[in-house]
Amino acid sequence: NTKEWQAAYAVIAQLEQAGFEAVIVGGAVRDVLLERRVHDVDVATSALPHEVKAVFQQTVDIGIQHGTVLVVVPEGTVEVTTYRTDGDYTDHRRPADVQFVRSLRADLQRRDFTMNAIAMRRDGSFVDYYGGQQDIQACLIRAVGEAEIRFQEDALRMLRAVRFSAQLGFTIDPKTLQAIQQRADDIVWIAKERMKAELDKLWVGQYVYNGLLNLQNSGLATQLTGSFEAEAWQNFQTTDAQVGWAYFALLQGDSWQDILRDYRLSNKEMAFVKAVLAAFQVYQVGWTNMDYFTYSLVELAAAAYFATLQQGVVAISYKQICEKQAQLPIQHKQELVVNGVDVMTWLGRKRGPWLKQVLQTIMEAVVNGEVANERQAIQAWLVQYDFQYD
Ligand code: ATP
Numbered sequence: 001n002t003k004e005w006q007a008a009y010a011v012i013a014q015l016e017q018a019g020f021e022a023v024i025v026g027g028a029v030r031d032v033l034l035e036r037r038v039h040d041v042d043v044a045t046s047a048l049p050h051e052v053k054a055v056f057q058q059t060v061d062i063g064i065q066h067g068t069v070l071v072v073v074p075e076g077t078v079e080v081t082t083y084r085t086d087g088d089y090t091d092h093r094r095p096a097d098v099q100f101v102r103s104l105r106a107d108l109q110r111r112d113f114t115m116n117a118i119a120m121r122r123d124g125s126f127v128d129y130y131g132g133q134q135d136i137q138a139c140l141i142r143a144v145g146e147a148e149i150r151f152q153e154d155a156l157r158m159l160r161a162v163r164f165s166a167q168l169g170f171t172i173d174p175k176t177l178q179a180i181q182q183r184a185d186d187i188v189w190i191a192k193e194r195m196k197a198e199l200d201k202l203w204v205g206q207y208v209y210n211g212l213l214n215l216q217n218s219g220l221a222t223q224l225t226g227s228f229e230a231e232a233w234q235n236f237q238t239t240d241a242q243v244g245w246a247y248f249a250l251l252q253g254d255s256w257q258d259i260l261r262d263y264r265l266s267n268k269e270m271a272f273v274k275a276v277l278a279a280f281q282v283y284q285v286g287w288t289n290m291d292y293f294t295y296s297l298v299e300l301a302a303a304a305y306f307a308t309l310q311q312g313v314v315a316i317s318y319k320q321i322c323e324k325q326a327q328l329p330i331q332h333k334q335e336l337v338v339n340g341v342d343v344m345t346w347l348g349r350k351r352g353p354w355l356k357q358v359l360q361t362i363m364e365a366v367v368n369g370e371v372a373n374e375r376q377a378i379q380a381w382l383v384q385y386d387f388q389y390d
Pocket residue numbers: 025026027028040110111112113116117154156157
């Protein structure tokens with residue numbers, strides 16, 4: 001992601017030239033120190049939003065009330081946020097207002113964890129008032145300042161701590177963990193969408209089991225909807241959050257739909273989970289051609305993976321699923337060479353509810369190799385087939 005860095009450096013250089021201070025902050029600095037892949041390179045500056053806008057040709061107001069301006073430079077786009085402190089927190093969610101300040105120190109102080117409160121200057125030097133580098137070395141997640149107050153201000157930070165423990169494999173510092181235990185019930189103030197966003201990241205964490213253990217140890221698990229038994233997650237690993245939700249659903253039993261809906265999963269995500277659970281159910285009896293046809297590769301692979309996790313022996317491999325699907329006479333509904341009009345003509349019957357059933361039966365026969373996907377073959381097969389019409 002050198003492009004992102006080049007863009008950020010270009011932005012910082014221009015802000016400095018205009019007499020302001022500007023640094024890289026947040027996740028990018030943390031991930032550089034961890035030698036992890038960096039995704040967003042955020043810039044913080046002493047310049048006020050209108051001053052940022054005056055320095056650059058092209059900007060977009062994306063969160064001007066919080067001091068964030070998107071700056072467009074030839075190298076790319078960069079989020080530039082004015083140094084700020086947060087006003088009073090009254091609802092455990094968001095500050096009532098923010099104050100723009102000229103002090104980097106004050107800006108870093110409002111940040112959640114020491115590892116996220118390090119700034120990096122253009123010359124590569126670090127500004128680290130809260131021992132973030134030391135904590136990264138020690139693999140510790142530690143709140144900036146008085147942990148209990150920080151969690152009382154914004155309850156989402158508790159879930160962020162757990163999520164980072166799943167991503168990085170870090171330990172939550174004992175005092176910070178204790179503070180979460182004290183404030184865990186405040187998590188109910190947080191919007192379900194924001195909880196989901198954190199869980200999306202937790203499921204794909206390289207250390208998801210560590211995250212689940214911390215979710216339990218911190219007392220957060222009992223405050224959240226659903227069951228978060230850590231043991232089942234011991235060997236779980238995915239890069240796809242949807243697969244995480246499907247596995248979570250599998251562990252919830254019959255009430256999985258209500259639980260997942262509580263986290264506001266999209267219809268598409270719900271459909272994916274439903275398909276994976278259905279495929280998992282029939283895996284025990286063995287997948288038929290129709291199962292390979294009905295479910296996508298990702299859905300089948302997820303179901304097979306869950307079977308592997310539950311049985312402790314490797315189920316069908318990804319490659320085997322792939323081959324099975326490739327060997328099917330047809331892979332998609334659209335490949336069927338006959339349509340409803342053909343069927344009505346051949347049978348001399350008017351359109352009705354029967355038609356959909358007949359087309360489905362033809363589809364199954366083709367998928368199962370009982371009849372070739374050829375018009376003549378299907379017509380011959382159809383006229384001799386003993387349907388119970390109506
Ligand atoms: P990710 O890799 O998930 O993007 P990140 O650390 O960049 O991790 P963001 O949510 O992108 O996380 O936030 C950017 C920075 O803003 C954080 O590093 C942290 O300094 C600060 N921050 C974000 N959310 C909070 C919060 N709820 N309270 C305090 N500081 C926060």
